[in-house]
Amino acid sequence: MYLTRKFHIEGTDQLERLSRSSADLWNQICKWYWRTVDRQNHWLSKTAMRRWHCKGHDVLPSQTAQEVAEQFYEAVSSWHDNDRRGNPPKRCDKEYNVLRWTYQGVTLRDDGVLRLSTKRGEDSILIDWPVDEEPRTVEIGKSSGGFVVRAQYDTEPVDRTTGDKIAGIDLGEKHLAAVFTGQDAFTINGGELRALRHYQNSLKAKLDAKIDRKERGSSRWTKLVQTKNKQLDHIDNKITDLLHKLSRKVVEMLLERRVSAIGIGDVRGIRDRIDYGSQMNQRLHQWAYGEFDRMVEYKAKLAGITVNRVDEAYTSQECPQCGHRKKPSGRDYTCSECGFHGHRDVVGAANIRRKYVGSEDRSRLPGVMASPSGVRFHPHLSCSSRSERKTNRQFA
Known part of the structure; x- marks a missing residue:
């Protein structure tokens, strides 16, 4: 079964820059998605949006950029599943946005440090990881005191029962x-x-x-x-x-x-x-x-x-x-x-x-x-x- 580990880390200039770039990408995706709906009555597919805005992003690694589109379309899908009640994701004024890495961009080193991939030529993001299992996904979001890491990993139950x-x-x-x-x-x-x-x-x-x-x-x-x-x-x-x-x-x-x-x-x-x-x-x-x-x-x-x-x-x-x-x-x-x-x-x-x-x-x-x-x-x-x-x- 999967568990989620949450802990705080100090902010760095690199995380600030990546988080702001993620927010800019979200704002761009949100703006063009609804502009296309209003002007052409056409709902852009996630594949088209990724090819249009996420592929070859200047700051974010390709996988992390694609996950921004994934976040947006998850919000849109949730709105549709709720019979379009409530407010759809239309805000285009985000200052920071969550950074997400899937297992392809996450490596657990022998010294217990997570290495998160970045653009070629940039230093990888290194985070101390207190669990032996390698996480499947890692999210880093802005908080008031720095950044919050949420990492999901797989673990096996341990039977501690002694009765029936x-x-x-x-x-x-x-x-x-x-x-x-x-x-x-x-x-x-x-x-x-x-x-x-x-x-x-x-x-x-x-x-x-x-x-x-x-x-x-x-x-x-x-x-x-x-x-x-x-x-x-x-x-x-x-x-x-x-x-x-x-x-x-x-x-x-x-x-x-x-x-x-x-x-x-x-x-x-x-x-x-x-x-x-x-x-x-x-x-x-x-x-x-x-x-x-x-x-x-x-x-x-x-x-x-x-x-x-x-x-x-x-x-x-x-x-x-x-x-x-x-x-x-x-x-x-x-x-x-x-x-x-x-x-x-x-x-x-x-x-x-x-x-x-x-x-x-x-x-x-x-x-x-x-x-x-x-x-x-x-x-x-x-x-x-x-x-x-x-x-x-x-x-x-």
């Missing part, structure tokens, strides 16, 4: 994940993520209000826009770091419990089905379930855990003891038929697990389910948990 338990995982907004293993349960608290999202929204609104009071294009307007982008990028990086740490904690806790297979509730497309008012809709539309789900999935697969998607319809409403459906209010679930009581998200995880296993046997669950152990995120201390607290006595 099956777990169900219910993804949520208040609790990023609720996990039920058949014997115990734990939750991943999303409070830190919600706090970051709230700060991100308030900061964006505050800076947008200041920007709107300035004349567009003025020096003060430009400085405020740069400040806004820098601060929002910083928050995005903190959110990504948080999701990585919590998803890694989920996998480690599954391995501690000797889990070898998991069923994850499939919540894809949920944003198209929700409407709970403007404030709640904003929280749900910023719910990072897709990113967190992806991180849990690939980290679990790297550890040798089998991952499957399970339809999550009615899993939080169905009693795991008797099967009666009831829409819960709040975080607790109490069945009006059999008196079963438990955490709503863990009830969802238990039903997801039952669907994955394919068993209708509900007799193993008790009439009352105590609160699961929880995991909260502590900045500077990675993740801590009370996961070692035994909860087996809750389950018969």
